[in-house]
Amino acid sequence: MTKIHPSAIVDPRAELDSSVEVGPYSIIGPHVQIGAGTVVGPHVVIEGHTTIGRDNQIFQFSSIGAQPQDKKWAGEPTRLEIGDRNTIREFCTFNTGTVQDQGVTRLGNDNWMSAYVHLAHDCQVGSNTIFSNNAQLAGHVQVGDWAILSGFAGVHQFCKIGAHAFIGMYTSLTQDVPPYVLVSGNPAGARGINVEGLKRRGFSRTEIDAIRNAYKLVYRSGLTLEEAKAALLEEEQAAPQAAPCVQAMREFLGVASRGIVR
Structure with missing residues (x-):
């Protein structure tokens, strides 16, 4: 001692x-x-x-x-x-x-x-x-592996932040953030996927493309969350080499309790 x-x-x-x-x-x-x-x-x-x-x-x-x-x-x-x-x-x-x-x-x-x-x-x-x-x-609050919270980001109680997500500076977060998603603003809005972070962590081009497609299904297709989960399951089956990435997004939607940042 x-x-x-x-x-x-x-x-x-x-x-x-x-x-x-x-x-x-x-x-x-x-x-x-x-x-x-x-x-x-x-x-x-x-x-x-x-x-x-x-x-x-x-x-x-x-x-x-x-x-x-x-x-x-x-x-x-x-x-x-x-x-x-x-x-x-x-x-x-x-x-x-x-x-x-x-x-x-x-x-x-x-x-x-x-x-x-x-x-x-x-x-x-x-x-x-x-x-x-x-x-x-x-x-x-729950925060997944490899997530990044920028300066002065504030997270409301009971929110969930998925793995590899990126929260921008001064973001006020009152809803859940799925894996891989980049959000910023006050109130927070989804701005795409955390491409740079995924590249730095060794994600393959196939995996990043699958994550980008999953993001489009959730955020750009006009589907409800239930419809998006069904579509993501089809994506998993169509691209088994990237299935774990898409599965992580789909499973997160199943446990999101405060709604997801749109």
Whole structure:
């Protein structure tokens, strides 16, 4: 425990790997578990029933694991779970969950969370996402793998954002965003698919063409969502080499609960 600064306050009941570093004036509560290689900067508060994995870097002035900002919370021991290799920049605020949902807020692996990012209670964020400065999630929001939220994007409670979606700067999001879709504006509108992101992640030309066709069926064909789901199923069967991409879009439409951004 020689890497804990003398001015840090670490509760003796906290479970920290011997390789964890804790900077000056940070405070770590009794129900916190932190895995190997994680670095906690100065003036960080980590509290609540919080589990943090390996090789994370948490920058100064972040508040991790505080009680949910929900008036229904009555002191239940809800949780925050953070995976491995995440970068959490200055002034981030991640809250624990509520018993009205799963009781846990989750952040996966290899995410880049820029300064002032807020993850409210019960949010479920996947892996390899990028949140730019001041991206804000209200409670119960779900964000798929590889999604990108630009600066000052704000997401209404219970919204879902699919994998590989891109949310533009200052976007006010009150409905669900299917996988691969690029949205921007206030109110948000669909602007096409996240082509550049898909290319960077190694999607083939066949897969990108299939995703573009799926987008046209949902957004440009005049079909209802039920009709679009049926048409997407036909697309899966017609192009089996790209079927998983189209399937992801179709299945998302089946679970979208707030309607999709048009």
